[in-house]
Amino acid sequence: MKYIAYASETRRQLATWSGNDKFVIASFFFWNSGTWLQKSQNGLLRSLLYTLLQNCDDLLPICLPSLHAAASRGKLDPKHVLTLTELKAAFLKAIESRAVARHFCFFIDGIDEFEGDHAELSEFFKSVARSPWLKVIVSSRPIPACVDVLHECANLRLQDLTHNDIERYVYDMIGKHRRIKELQYEQEEETSNLVREIVEKASGVFLWVTLVVKSLLNGLRNFDTIQDLRQRLDDRSEERRVGKECRSRWS
Numbered sequence: 001m002k003y004i005a006y007a008s009e010t011r012r013q014l015a016t017w018s019g020n021d022k023f024v025i026a027s028f029f030f031w032n033s034g035t036w037l038q039k040s041q042n043g044l045l046r047s048l049l050y051t052l053l054q055n056c057d058d059l060l061p062i063c064l065p066s067l068h069a070a071a072s073r074g075k076l077d078p079k080h081v082l083t084l085t086e087l088k089a090a091f092l093k094a095i096e097s098r099a100v101a102r103h104f105c106f107f108i109d110g111i112d113e114f115e116g117d118h119a120e121l122s123e124f125f126k127s128v129a130r131s132p133w134l135k136v137i138v139s140s141r142p143i144p145a146c147v148d149v150l151h152e153c154a155n156l157r158l159q160d161l162t163h164n165d166i167e168r169y170v171y172d173m174i175g176k177h178r179r180i181k182e183l184q185y186e187q188e189e190e191t192s193n194l195v196r197e198i199v200e201k202a203s204g205v206f207l208w209v210t211l212v213v214k215s216l217l218n219g220l221r222n223f224d225t226i227q228d229l230r231q232r233l234d235d236r237s238e239e240r241r242v243g244k245e246c247r248s249r250w251s
Helices: 002-006 009-016 039-055 056-065 065-072 084-096 118-128 143-152 158-175 178-184 188-203 208-222 226-250
Strands: 020-031 100-110 132-136
Touching: 002 009, 002 020, 009 020, 009 188, 039 056, 039 084, 039 100, 065 118, 084 100, 084 188, 118 132, 118 143, 132 208, 158 188, 158 208, 178 188, 178 208, 178 226, 188 208, 188 226, 208 226
Parallel strands: 020 100, 100 132
Antiparallel strands: none
């Protein structure tokens, strides 16, 4: 998501889309191991609003009229913190106002790590994305709430993009190994299935594949049987499943 958000090609495409209007890019990356602001809707909206107003200060009196008036009189309370309701209202005013000709593009990463109602947040961005001068790109693990709300939207799956590279990596590291060829001679179907399963279970995540491959290479050096190697794969798959459950529970 960072690559897409900061790529020069992204800016070129947005410039074509926005025409004569100025466009503003704002991004937010949820992180459920971080602070409350890094995993809450308050933090998300505060971050997006900050970027919008930093680039379009003429929106200040439109989306935050009372705060702007207080600041103009020198009576702004520095300890005042906007509530979630105030943040939502200010954000919607900022993106809906046509008093200032602007196009907006938001990159929201890791909705699955949001601490709150995933379906509600997905609906919120799906709703605002209907605006002709606004684009929203979100990413998430395929959790049911996000899949259900966003299934009609244009989408791509990471595993579709990385499948061939992962397959090539697994084959180069495992499939060509001297020991795996010996096992394939003895148990051809089971060995082929093992290599195939690594690619299928990866779901596009290269990091997980490298950990599995490292474990299997250790097994091959130890002259593990095909059953031992499968146990290593199953153990890694279980660790991954438990990790996802724990992450969802804590978020």
